[in-house]
Amino acid sequence: MRPVGVAIAGLGFGEAVHLPALRACPHTEPVALWHPRRERLEAAMAAADLPGTTDFAELLANPAVEAVVIATPPAPRTALARQALLAGRHLLLEKPVALHADEAEDLERLALAQGCVVGVDFEYRAVPLFQQAAALLDQGWIGDPWLVRLDWLMGSRSDPSRPWSWYSSREQGGGVLGALGSHAFDLIAWLVGPVRQVQAQLTISIPERPLPRGGTAVVDAADTALLQLIVEPRWSPSARPLPVQIALASTARLGRGCWLEVHGSEGTLVLGSANQRDYVHGFQLQGARRGEPLRILEPDPALAFGRTWSDGRLAPVERLLGWWAQAIREERPLVPGLLEGRISQEIIDACLRSADGQGTEAVGSPWGPR
16 A cells, blocks of 8 residues: 655654654655744754645645644644645544534534545554453443443643643643543543533642743643543443543642443453553553452453554554554545544533533534434
8 A cells, every 4th residue: 555645743742653653654654744833843854854844835735745643732723624624635633633522523524525534543442452441341241331430640740840831721722631531531432332411520730830931820721620421331231321430630640540440240341550651551451250350351462563662652653543544545434533533522522511510511412423
């Protein structure tokens, strides 16, 4: 298959993870870079030995650019994605895909009209142990589901001296809901089923952060979220509404990492890792059927990565890039795509409404399949 020529817009995660993953994937080839700041762009161009531009229209006019990875902060993401789709370019979007669900829905409609393949970088769908857990749940391994709990307690923002940035601003898509919640909600929708209701309590542990040039600025994006969801389990024999409890934090200095528990009538699955640095290293899948003790389940070798790196983020991103490139060449939709991105954003929006109104919010828009 002829490799897809891909440009990278955004040089944080884009340079650190997407660039080496694009080079490692046999179906993709990085061909250009974009960043709005000239000095940042030139440093990346020199390090990567790739051309680049600060003019996004110029990037899209480059005939070598068939597709674009948009790995910018959330605020400019929708406008850049719309511009790229209007130019007929395929997209891989970082998450959250937009600031509001209606923006994601507009992108979804535009991508369909333009015939463009849009993927969303929900990397956990490409991680072997998560795929194994999904298969076991689909097989009815736990029986009738009773409770799901996800604790994702990280310490990345626990230092009060860490400077204020877009992450501190709710208006710019910052906070724990966008950073961790977008992944968490996609995991629940994928592994368990569609979310129907949410009730959210959001708090800010560090209310001010220093500015790079002195002074401080107010933080209005939540760094802790306690969430109660009602989910319609897609593999439940009884199809009864299922309670899902989620705790998210980016200021848990000694946080326990990411742990998912699924309890049912016939068994329990526990998938988790205390490693806060990447998506692969440290994860274990444990299980117990009724009456048995919890034990480690051996990884399925058929799901293993062909190659891994010291940075565990690269392998799942490389795998997802391969899925995206194949979907582009075969002219078919990709999962995870904009539908999954919109669903995740609908849940984020509902959490914000719930926290503002101190009530329970329904999830979902009338357009599109659930």
